[in-house]
Amino acid sequence: DGELWQQRGLFQKIPISGFAFFFAICVIAGLPPFVGFPAKQFLYRSSSYITPLLTIFLLIAALLMLLISIRYISRMMFGKPSESSENVRNNDDQVIVPLIILFVFLFYSTITPAFFINSMVSPSVYSLLNRGQLVNAIHQGGASE
Structure with missing residues (x-):
């Protein structure tokens, strides 16, 4: 082979x-x-x-x-x-x-790259740029329970 x-x-x-x-x-x-x-x-x-x-x-x-x-x-x-x-x-x-x-x-x-960029890439980029807000939300959610 x-x-x-x-x-x-x-x-x-x-x-x-x-x-x-x-x-x-x-x-x-x-x-x-x-x-x-x-x-x-x-x-x-x-x-x-x-x-x-x-x-x-x-x-x-x-x-x-x-x-x-x-x-x-x-x-x-x-x-x-x-x-x-x-x-x-x-x-x-x-x-x-x-x-x-x-x-x-x-x-x-x-x-149609805009569909994939707007629906998949942009939310990921936003979460990376604003990861401080994500960490705060996780801490607040965990502290309230």
């Missing part, structure tokens, strides 16, 4: 998994217009307030991650099939439903 990184030419056997893998790399890398882009922008802005060197480090790390991931997926999915990839069975029909659910979620959050 061989390790996954030793496989070649898998796109011919598992095309849906190949598309999903590429989409996940784009999201994680923070490429626009994917949902990971605003998250990376927040990281870069926050790090620039600390020190510009941290921002440069984060940019270099993101670029390296993107380049290594693209190299990995291109070697694994395309090219002449290796001997170990001949034994790979097409199990795309078993993973199609979870991949479609994940794709729809990521695609929808990419198209």
Whole structure:
């Protein structure tokens, strides 16, 4: 069997998994217009307030991650099939439903990021910025009982 990184030419056997893998790399890398882009922008802005060197480090790390991931997926999915990839069975029909659910979620959050930011991210940020109020509320609630 061989390790996954030793496989070649898998796109011919598992095309849906190949598309999903590429989409996940784009999201994680923070490429626009994917949902990971605003998250990376927040990281870069926050790090620039600390020190510009941290921002440069984060940019270099993101670029390296993107380049290594693209190299990995291109070697694994395309090219002449290796001997170990001949034994790979097409199990795309078993993973199609979870991949479609994940794709729809990521695609929808990419198209309408305000919904997710306003309903999920903003309350978390507010609680982090006002954690003194949260601690006081916890202490007051615990002291009254």
